[in-house]
Amino acid sequence: MGSEKKTETTTKNKAKSLANFKKFLKNVIIFSKLAFKSSPFTFSSTVVLSIIMGIFPVVTSKFFGNLVDSIANFIKNGNTGNVWPTLIIYTVVSIIPIVLGVLESAAVMVFLLKFTSYIEVYILKIRGELDIAHIENSKFQDLLQRSFNNGVQPIIQIMDFGIEMIKIMVIVIMSSVAILFIDWKIFLLVVVLSIPKFIIEVKYGGLSWSINAENSREQRVYQNLKVFFINKFSVIESKLFQIQNLFLNKIENIFTDFNKKRIDNEYSRARFRIFSEILSGVGMFAGLGLAINGVLEGKTSVGTIVFLFSVISFFNSNVTTFLMWFARLLERNLYASDIVEVINTKPIIKELKSPKKIISKIAPEIEFKNVSFKYPGQKNYVLKNISFKIKPGEKIGLVGHNGAGKTTIIRLLLRIHDPNKGQVLINGIDLKNLSLNDWWSKLAVLPQDFSSFNFEAKHSISYGNINKQFNLEKVKRAARQSTASDFIESWEDQYDQMIGVEFGGAELSKGERQKMALARVFYRDSQIFVLDEPTAAIDSKSTSEIFRNIEAISSKQSMLIISHNFATLRRANKIIFLDDGKIIEEGSHDELMQDKKLYSELYEQQKGEYE
Numbered sequence: 001m002g003s004e005k006k007t008e009t010t011t012k013n014k015a016k017s018l019a020n021f022k023k024f025l026k027n028v029i030i031f032s033k034l035a036f037k038s039s040p041f042t043f044s045s046t047v048v049l050s051i052i053m054g055i056f057p058v059v060t061s062k063f064f065g066n067l068v069d070s071i072a073n074f075i076k077n078g079n080t081g082n083v084w085p086t087l088i089i090y091t092v093v094s095i096i097p098i099v100l101g102v103l104e105s106a107a108v109m110v111f112l113l114k115f116t117s118y119i120e121v122y123i124l125k126i127r128g129e130l131d132i133a134h135i136e137n138s139k140f141q142d143l144l145q146r147s148f149n150n151g152v153q154p155i156i157q158i159m160d161f162g163i164e165m166i167k168i169m170v171i172v173i174m175s176s177v178a179i180l181f182i183d184w185k186i187f188l189l190v191v192v193l194s195i196p197k198f199i200i201e202v203k204y205g206g207l208s209w210s211i212n213a214e215n216s217r218e219q220r221v222y223q224n225l226k227v228f229f230i231n232k233f234s235v236i237e238s239k240l241f242q243i244q245n246l247f248l249n250k251i252e253n254i255f256t257d258f259n260k261k262r263i264d265n266e267y268s269r270a271r272f273r274i275f276s277e278i279l280s281g282v283g284m285f286a287g288l289g290l291a292i293n294g295v296l297e298g299k300t301s302v303g304t305i306v307f308l309f310s311v312i313s314f315f316n317s318n319v320t321t322f323l324m325w326f327a328r329l330l331e332r333n334l335y336a337s338d339i340v341e342v343i344n345t346k347p348i349i350k351e352l353k354s355p356k357k358i359i360s361k362i363a364p365e366i367e368f369k370n371v372s373f374k375y376p377g378q379k380n381y382v383l384k385n386i387s388f389k390i391k392p393g394e395k396i397g398l399v400g401h402n403g404a405g406k407t408t409i410i411r412l413l414l415r416i417h418d419p420n421k422g423q424v425l426i427n428g429i430d431l432k433n434l435s436l437n438d439w440w441s442k443l444a445v446l447p448q449d450f451s452s453f454n455f456e457a458k459h460s461i462s463y464g465n466i467n468k469q470f471n472l473e474k475v476k477r478a479a480r481q482s483t484a485s486d487f488i489e490s491w492e493d494q495y496d497q498m499i500g501v502e503f504g505g506a507e508l509s510k511g512e513r514q515k516m517a518l519a520r521v522f523y524r525d526s527q528i529f530v531l532d533e534p535t536a537a538i539d540s541k542s543t544s545e546i547f548r549n550i551e552a553i554s555s556k557q558s559m560l561i562i563s564h565n566f567a568t569l570r571r572a573n574k575i576i577f578l579d580d581g582k583i584i585e586e587g588s589h590d591e592l593m594q595d596k597k598l599y600s601e602l603y604e605q606q607k608g609e610y611e
Helices: 002-038 040-077 083-128 138-148 153-182 184-192 195-214 216-229 232-240 244-296 302-343 406-413 436-441 457-462 472-481 510-524 540-551 589-595 598-610
Strands: 366-373 383-390 395-400 421-426 443-446 528-532 558-562 574-579 582-587
Touching: 002 040, 002 083, 002 153, 002 302, 040 083, 040 153, 040 302, 083 153, 083 302, 138 216, 138 302, 153 184, 153 302, 184 244, 184 302, 195 244, 195 302, 216 232, 216 244, 232 244, 244 302, 366 406, 383 406, 383 421, 383 582, 395 406, 406 528, 406 558, 436 443, 443 510, 457 472, 457 510, 472 510, 472 540, 510 528, 510 540, 574 589, 574 598, 582 589, 582 598, 589 598
Parallel strands: 395 558, 395 574, 443 528, 528 558
Antiparallel strands: 366 383, 366 421, 574 582
C-alpha cells in the first residue's frame, strides 16, 4: 500500500510539473505581449542585445584559440604573419561585448522601470474591474491572497530572468554546437549529469508554491491581524481592549507553522542539491578528461583545445545556470499563474454586447417583480418573492430588523448581484439588459461602509461626480446639504484643507467622515439616490437638517433610503417593512400607523425611548 501511494504521489507531482511547464509557456507569451505594449522599442532592443551578448563569449573564445595557434605556429616555424592580425581581431571582439554590456544593462533597467509601472497600473485596473461578488467570495479571496502576496514581483522576475536567460540560452546553444563539432561524448556527459539539478529545482519549487497555496487563508488572517498594529483606529481600539498581545501570539503561531513547512522544504532541497552538484562536477571532470586525452594523443591543436576548454566551461556553467534559473522561473510561474488566473477571471455579472440605455430627464420607474435571492454558496434565500415599485420622483424608505434583506435589495438594484428568481425592471426593461455604466451614472449611492477620500475638502466632495466640470459653488452647496459645511468653513483653509492627519491634514470624526461621504452623493446629484443608513454616525440635530434637505430634493429624482430611525422616514412617499426576506407591511407612515401592526409598535417604542 505504501509503495502504491508513493507511486500515485509521484505521478501527480509529474503531472503538476508538466501542467506548470505548459502554463509557463502560455504565461511567457502573455507577459511578453504586455512587455511589448509597455515599451515596444526598449523591450525589443533588450531582447536583441541579449541575443548578441550570448553570441560573443563563444566567438571571443574561438579567436583566443586562433591566437594561441598563431603563437604556437610562430614558436614552431618562426612565422609571425598571423599573430598580430589575430591579436587585433581578438581585442576587438573582446571590447565589443563590454560596450554592448553597458548598453544592455541600461536597456534592461529602463525596460524594467517602464514595465513595472505599466504592469502595476494594468493589474490595478484588472482588480478594479472585478465583480464585487468575486471579491466577497472566500475562495476567490484565497486566490487574491496567493496572487498578490508578493505584488507583481513574480511577473517582473519572470521577465527580468527571462531576458537574462535568452543570453544564457544562446551561449548554451553556441557552445554546444562547438562541443558537438569537436566531441559529442563530452556534450552528452555534461548534459546528462546536469539533469538532476533541473528535476530538483522543479520539484521543490512546486512544493514551495503548494505550501503557500495551502496557507493562503492563514496569510489572510495574518493580514487582517496586522491591521491592528498599523491602522490608527484599529491600534487605538486594540490598546483599549488590551488585545494586542493576543493578536501577536496568533501572528507568531501563523508564522511558526508556515515557516516550519518552508524550512523543512528548503533543508530537503539543500540535501538533494548537494548530490546534484557532485554529479555535475563528475560530468565536468569526465568531459575535461576526454579533452585532455585528445591533446595527449595529438588529435587536436593547442588552440583548439584552449577553445574547447573555454566552451566546455561555458557550457557547463551556463547549462547549470540555465537549468537552475529555469526551475526558479517555473517556481515564480506558480505564483504568476495565480495572477494570470485573476486576469482571466470571467465576470459573474455579464452585459449584453449591445446593452440598452435609459434616456430620460426624470428618474425611471423601478420595479422588483417576484424577486428571490440567495448569496452564492448559501442555502437559504435572503429575499423571498419580493415585489414593489418605485415611481419616478418617489421617496421610499426601507425598514426592518438586521438581516431582513434591506441592503440586499440595494445590491440587486446596483446589480452587484442578479436575482435567482424574478426580475428587477427599469422602465419595464430587465436590468440585465442595460448598460451598467449608463445605469450607475444615474445613481448617487452612499453605502453602509463608505470610504474616506483623503484629498483637499473640495476634491473629496467633487470626486463624487468626475463627469461634471468642477464647480466650487456646487461643492459648497453639497457641503451645506450634508451639514459638512459646519466644520469645513471653520478651518483656516476651508475647502482647500487637506483631509487626513497622515497627510498633514484635518482629522475627521466618524460622523464628519459620513457627512463628507454624503456631500459627495449630493454633489453627484443623479436621478436616483440610494442611501444605506445615511446618518448612522451623525448627531440628531444634523440628522434632522439632512433629512429636511433630502425632502427638498427635486421631484424629478427618486430616492431609496434604509434607516433604523423610523422618525426620519415619516415623510417618505412609501415605507416598506421587511422581515425574514419578505415584505410584511407597505404604505405611507400614516397608513402604517393606522394599521397598528409591527411598524406602528416599533415606531411608538422608538418614540418613547427618544422622549
